[in-house]
Amino acid sequence: DAGVIQSPRHEVTEMGQEVTLRCKPISGHNSLFWYRQTMMRGLELLIYFNNNVPIDDSGMPEDRFSAKMPNASFSTLKIQPSEPRDSAVYFCASSLERNTGELFFGEGSRLTVL
């Protein structure tokens, strides 16, 4: 298996632009997580899905952030409009079991908003 695949790896955009990050989880995993990582705050959970259904989105910063999982093999995280404080590395992870399973992370998408 290729592991969790994220795209793009790097994104530089101007404030106000829309950003879409993509994730393909490991086949057969039923839980998918979106995290944001910064030096100051470490890894923060934004939202996670179980069987394509959003379970907890309390970590989504504000209405500018939205996430979808239209099927078991694809998820998107969208920021519209983007702001400089959104600059961070965004990780997608998948797991066989949401409560106790090992998380398999993608390589991350580094976002810079100018």
Place this chain on the structure above:
Amino acid sequence: KNQVEQSPQSLIILEGKNCTLQCNYTVSPFSNLRWYKQDTGRGPVSLTIMTFSENTKSNGRYTATLDADTKQSSLHITASQLSDSASYICVVSARSGNTPLVFGKGTRLSVIA
């Protein structure tokens, strides 16, 4: 409030030396605790998992311990190598709740020659 605290925040050691990283947690009800290694520019990768009944587990030069009574875990690295330079993140799972995984902020380890 469920929390995971790690110490030290950062550590620099000479190649070949040993080191110990600490993790204290208040997550309840406890399910398991994992240590992840995150190389620069990469996603975290699981090193080891500790369940309630386990006190010690080794994975090569990495040895994890768990004291469920004091809610503490440690990760001991023996004979460090330059490739051990990374961030080590402690993640505790709860047996219930909508947000079962609680992350520490990690310890940044630098091994120098």
